[in-house]
Amino acid sequence: MDRLHVVIVGAGFGGLAAARELADAPVDVTLVDQNNFHTFQPLLYQVATSGLASADVAYPVRGSAARQENLAFRQATVIGADLDARVLHLQHPEHEVEDLTYDHLVVAAGATTNTFGIPGVDHHGFPLYNLADAVRLRNHVLERFEAADADPSLMDDGALTFVVVGGGPTGVEVAGALTELFQVVLRKDFRQLDVDRARVVLVEMQDQLLGPFSPVSQAHAREALTQRGVEVRTGVQVARVRANRVTLADGEELAAHTLVWAAGVKANPIGAALGLRTGRAGRIEVGPDLAVSDHPGVWAIGDVAAIVDGRGRDGTLLPQLAPVAIQSGRHVARQICCVAAGQAPPRSPFRYRDKGTMATIGRSRAVAELPFGIRLRGFPAWLAWLGLHLLMLAGFRNRISVFANWFWNWLTYDRGPRLIFRSRPRADD
Amino acid sequence: MDRLHVVIVGAGFGGLAAARELADAPVDVTLVDQNNFHTFQPLLYQVATSGLASADVAYPVRGSAARQENLAFRQATVIGADLDARVLHLQHPEHEVEDLTYDHLVVAAGATTNTFGIPGVDHHGFPLYNLADAVRLRNHVLERFEAADADPSLMDDGALTFVVVGGGPTGVEVAGALTELFQVVLRKDFRQLDVDRARVVLVEMQDQLLGPFSPVSQAHAREALTQRGVEVRTGVQVARVRANRVTLADGEELAAHTLVWAAGVKANPIGAALGLRTGRAGRIEVGPDLAVSDHPGVWAIGDVAAIVDGRGRDGTLLPQLAPVAIQSGRHVARQICCVAAGQAPPRSPFRYRDKGTMATIGRSRAVAELPFGIRLRGFPAWLAWLGLHLLMLAGFRNRISVFANWFWNWLTYDRGPRLIFRSRPRADD
Numbered sequence: 001m002d003r004l005h006v007v008i009v010g011a012g013f014g015g016l017a018a019a020r021e022l023a024d025a026p027v028d029v030t031l032v033d034q035n036n037f038h039t040f041q042p043l044l045y046q047v048a049t050s051g052l053a054s055a056d057v058a059y060p061v062r063g064s065a066a067r068q069e070n071l072a073f074r075q076a077t078v079i080g081a082d083l084d085a086r087v088l089h090l091q092h093p094e095h096e097v098e099d100l101t102y103d104h105l106v107v108a109a110g111a112t113t114n115t116f117g118i119p120g121v122d123h124h125g126f127p128l129y130n131l132a133d134a135v136r137l138r139n140h141v142l143e144r145f146e147a148a149d150a151d152p153s154l155m156d157d158g159a160l161t162f163v164v165v166g167g168g169p170t171g172v173e174v175a176g177a178l179t180e181l182f183q184v185v186l187r188k189d190f191r192q193l194d195v196d197r198a199r200v201v202l203v204e205m206q207d208q209l210l211g212p213f214s215p216v217s218q219a220h221a222r223e224a225l226t227q228r229g230v231e232v233r234t235g236v237q238v239a240r241v242r243a244n245r246v247t248l249a250d251g252e253e254l255a256a257h258t259l260v261w262a263a264g265v266k267a268n269p270i271g272a273a274l275g276l277r278t279g280r281a282g283r284i285e286v287g288p289d290l291a292v293s294d295h296p297g298v299w300a301i302g303d304v305a306a307i308v309d310g311r312g313r314d315g316t317l318l319p320q321l322a323p324v325a326i327q328s329g330r331h332v333a334r335q336i337c338c339v340a341a342g343q344a345p346p347r348s349p350f351r352y353r354d355k356g357t358m359a360t361i362g363r364s365r366a367v368a369e370l371p372f373g374i375r376l377r378g379f380p381a382w383l384a385w386l387g388l389h390l391l392m393l394a395g396f397r398n399r400i401s402v403f404a405n406w407f408w409n410w411l412t413y414d415r416g417p418r419l420i421f422r423s424r425p426r427a428d429d
Numbered sequence: 430m431d432r433l434h435v436v437i438v439g440a441g442f443g444g445l446a447a448a449r450e451l452a453d454a455p456v457d458v459t460l461v462d463q464n465n466f467h468t469f470q471p472l473l474y475q476v477a478t479s480g481l482a483s484a485d486v487a488y489p490v491r492g493s494a495a496r497q498e499n500l501a502f503r504q505a506t507v508i509g510a511d512l513d514a515r516v517l518h519l520q521h522p523e524h525e526v527e528d529l530t531y532d533h534l535v536v537a538a539g540a541t542t543n544t545f546g547i548p549g550v551d552h553h554g555f556p557l558y559n560l561a562d563a564v565r566l567r568n569h570v571l572e573r574f575e576a577a578d579a580d581p582s583l584m585d586d587g588a589l590t591f592v593v594v595g596g597g598p599t600g601v602e603v604a605g606a607l608t609e610l611f612q613v614v615l616r617k618d619f620r621q622l623d624v625d626r627a628r629v630v631l632v633e634m635q636d637q638l639l640g641p642f643s644p645v646s647q648a649h650a651r652e653a654l655t656q657r658g659v660e661v662r663t664g665v666q667v668a669r670v671r672a673n674r675v676t677l678a679d680g681e682e683l684a685a686h687t688l689v690w691a692a693g694v695k696a697n698p699i700g701a702a703l704g705l706r707t708g709r710a711g712r713i714e715v716g717p718d719l720a721v722s723d724h725p726g727v728w729a730i731g732d733v734a735a736i737v738d739g740r741g742r743d744g745t746l747l748p749q750l751a752p753v754a755i756q757s758g759r760h761v762a763r764q765i766c767c768v769a770a771g772q773a774p775p776r777s778p779f780r781y782r783d784k785g786t787m788a789t790i791g792r793s794r795a796v797a798e799l800p801f802g803i804r805l806r807g808f809p810a811w812l813a814w815l816g817l818h819l820l821m822l823a824g825f826r827n828r829i830s831v832f833a834n835w836f837w838n839w840l841t842y843d844r845g846p847r848l849i850f851r852s853r854p855r856a857d858d
Contacts, residue, residue: 036849
């Protein structure tokens, strides 16, 4: 029997976990991603706030492939498929098209920003979902300070007001990191500027920050942010965004040149493009074993999949978080392993183990909710957050670099990579 | 008496050195650069060949300004000046215009690539003079491998042939680092590709590489490069460049998708734009004290200045190298210090102390020519090169990061930041 060919679309947490779980299986694996690197999304906010360099949170996929005999990589975009013939159509960056046949297709294409159709967000908002987003936000933030330094009257127009929308972990983390950047680093960098006038406004439509956390953690996060100067506005939505104004649903208008959009994601539209049935927020419908019904050999995992929470809550979908992606990727890989070993597909249902959630709130502060009711906050939570994220980072080198950077930042109150740098391609590139 | 205002245009080696030398002088200093960071140009070739991350060779100028009381910074481009009124016209990135009055103007705007009008080089060549150049080349090189992996027939068209033009230190270093990247890293990354077919061709119009070095060092460099698989072509010029072909003056046509242009620089055109008298390759004419005649208070240093070598060789200009820039920057700063202290300008002539030159040729190999006839090659030269460049790097953090990266690369034969990443701005940015 020929070796099975498993094609995995997406080199995020889910796709990489699936690929690694297949390392010893008698299959050939091809990982497809439009970038040649895996992005460690939980630390993108630190790139956006000059705490880490972009290379620190990016890990070359071929670094994994080089160490795994049965793993190949294709830098390409999926432009379609013939699911009956089990052929995937790829487009390479320079427009060559390639047909890739597969026995198993694992769709792990992740999510993208959801702006919920709020006017102006698509155009003016800064999402924080991929590496380009993070670098773009970093450039923009630093440019606001350069502009205000050259012409302080711009501050009256909101040049140094930064509105962060979304009170989940990303919003909380970016708001905390922004105030810290301003107070700790840019205050020294811009001595002639009244940096105290820089504002960070965190807007959340629910009444509490960090929705899924316990009230104690929620209150701690709000208090820590407020103490550090973040203006927290809960229970209000953004109604409209222009280049220099953010209008809230209660009519308030904030003069602000920056809107960070951390309010929600929707599934990568690949599901619909492949003709798969999609449900809420475009997520691909999967069975309890994460197989896509009607299309034998097709699986979906992570953010792109509508995985029903099997723990009793009727029909609730699992959250779009890294641990879900990793665990679902491993689950599908194990199903495929069985088939490759000549067994019938076990069709065993995926069970998510919730290992807790965490969010940092700037220097030395965090909240963490772990299994068995363990709740940490303040410095211990922050240490737990650091340790966990170092462990999760792909690549030993990146771990060392991130650790060294964190230690340096913590020790010196410095931020090294506060660079305004765009790598514009030339016209003919 | 009011404090003198010294405006320095350019935050390269020369501009930074001048600014630092003025730290204790009773003057106010404004450093102007179009980027908010200083670029450590000698290591750009390592960014281009995935050895270092872009943040490793960029140091935020405001990091210097934060530590130096009398130093301010403006991120802006010089668009003109009224030299009689001593006013400099700046344009900020968002197009606001600012007039900056000065008592002393130090032009330290560096150089730019000189393509000598050879057809196609402007359009298809990859220069290696600033950070954007380095990242663009890195992306391009890695993309050639991704493309060839997806379609090996592209190799016949030259997808994996890399022509480096210019046998000076930059050309030698980039050629050596490219072969090393291919043989040590990409061979593992692209297991399905015959990476041995990748070619690096180094073209130099003179008969020897490393023109200013001794024949012994020249021979060593050629031998080391050849040993590592670089095809060295001396005594021949490039006649014409197309997207996938490089035509040499002797009629040979190389199928190559990449031309690295390291064959020469010319002065930043700012001299002519300001109405200053320029000489060879656009360099601003200066007196022996580096003052620009006819324009009291204007000085020029480093690559942009036509500094006559005072060591006897009639009319020869000093080379466009970092040590010249640094020493000339300090010299001008000391002249200005005297004036600020109320003394007459000393008009003392600038004397360049040649502290030697070095070039690496990949892993563990280099040539170095130091004063007193000391010549090193091989491993000792490589260690000397490493040490000197670590010392020269601006910023303790960058030093640590570069050192750690080098140690890692040397130990593991890995290259971390082999990322294809462009931080494209959004349309409205």
